[in-house]
Amino acid sequence: MKKQIYLRVIIGLLLIAGLVFAYASVFSEPEEPVITSTQKTRFMMDTAVEIRAIGIDSAEAVDQAFAEIGRIEQLFSRHLSDSEISSINNQAGNWVTVSPEVIQLIETSLEYCKLSDGAFDITLGNLIELWDFGANENYIPNATEIEAVLIGVDYNKVSIDKERNAIKIPSGSMIDLGGIAKGYAVDRSRNVLRDAGIEHAMIFGGGDIATIGTKGDGSPWRVGIQDPRESTQLLGIIPLINNTIVTSGDYERFFIKDGVRFHHILDPHTGYPARDVISVTIVADFAADGDALSTAVFVLGRKAGLELVESLAGFEAVIVDDEGEIWVSSGLKNIIVLL
Numbered sequence: 001m002k003k004q005i006y007l008r009v010i011i012g013l014l015l016i017a018g019l020v021f022a023y024a025s026v027f028s029e030p031e032e033p034v035i036t037s038t039q040k041t042r043f044m045m046d047t048a049v050e051i052r053a054i055g056i057d058s059a060e061a062v063d064q065a066f067a068e069i070g071r072i073e074q075l076f077s078r079h080l081s082d083s084e085i086s087s088i089n090n091q092a093g094n095w096v097t098v099s100p101e102v103i104q105l106i107e108t109s110l111e112y113c114k115l116s117d118g119a120f121d122i123t124l125g126n127l128i129e130l131w132d133f134g135a136n137e138n139y140i141p142n143a144t145e146i147e148a149v150l151i152g153v154d155y156n157k158v159s160i161d162k163e164r165n166a167i168k169i170p171s172g173s174m175i176d177l178g179g180i181a182k183g184y185a186v187d188r189s190r191n192v193l194r195d196a197g198i199e200h201a202m203i204f205g206g207g208d209i210a211t212i213g214t215k216g217d218g219s220p221w222r223v224g225i226q227d228p229r230e231s232t233q234l235l236g237i238i239p240l241i242n243n244t245i246v247t248s249g250d251y252e253r254f255f256i257k258d259g260v261r262f263h264h265i266l267d268p269h270t271g272y273p274a275r276d277v278i279s280v281t282i283v284a285d286f287a288a289d290g291d292a293l294s295t296a297v298f299v300l301g302r303k304a305g306l307e308l309v310e311s312l313a314g315f316e317a318v319i320v321d322d323e324g325e326i327w328v329s330s331g332l333k334n335i336i337v338l339l
Ligand code: ADP
Pocket: 119, 120, 121, 122, 124, 128, 176, 177, 178, 179, 180, 182, 206, 207, 208, 247, 248, 249, 252, 253, 264, 265, 266, 267, 268, 291, 294, 295, 299
């Protein structure tokens, strides 16, 4: 008898506990999503890439953004033997089928080649290879060597078959997307952050920066422009909301021999480093465009470069010429804070 009473009491208690639990799970508030701030740096694309993001699950979003940069580097790097760009270069003279994404970025690049009348030219791979700025050899090629590789530098000779996603470059040519791919990678990683719901972010990829929204407190991201000759000093500050800023400078990859600076932005018409300016910063909606344009304007020089920027809608520039004078495009004059 006693046993039965105990059993009933226990069953009764269990029922009450179950009801309380069910009530609690139905009527309790759903868990609030937690907004976090994440800042991470990784060495990618031959540079330190830093991503700052504020939002729900920001750490995961940042990891996905880095993964996207890795994917793009794997497609576009001339230095990776199994990239699609290497496959085009290894089969110069033949049609090569590649991803639609590769065709698309090459087509965008070719637009900047045309727009700059060849100041930007993605077929200068062999020239870049000849100078080999990464190798620390401080090697200055002679005129004969330069002439020989310049024969293969002509963006007009790149053929694209969009139907088949195929591309052909002449034998003796090599393409190099080093002047645009970093910007593209930064744009794509920004898309990944946006898709993950991130509303405030900044991606720094060497000289290429893209932003989402404001800093989080409502104020714009503020990007400093480095003094090209004094790495710890800033020349000015530009506020950014949802846009990008890209700088090409002669201080990124260079060597100095007998007092002369040799750097990695080459004039495809002469085969030698471009000399008229020392730094070009472009503000644009997309970093890929800003990246190509900053390299193009660097080669065109202060006058033709500034004219090109003024003729395009949606682009602004800050140019530092070889005498240290600063040139600011008309739309940026009231926005930039010069220091
Ligand atoms: P960084 O890579 O330092 O950010 P840039 O965006 O100016 O600087 O790109 C320089 C790279 O672009 C070079 O390393 C080379 O791969 C490529 N390049 C150099 N000169 C030219 C040019 N005239 N046209 C197209 N690409 C260029």
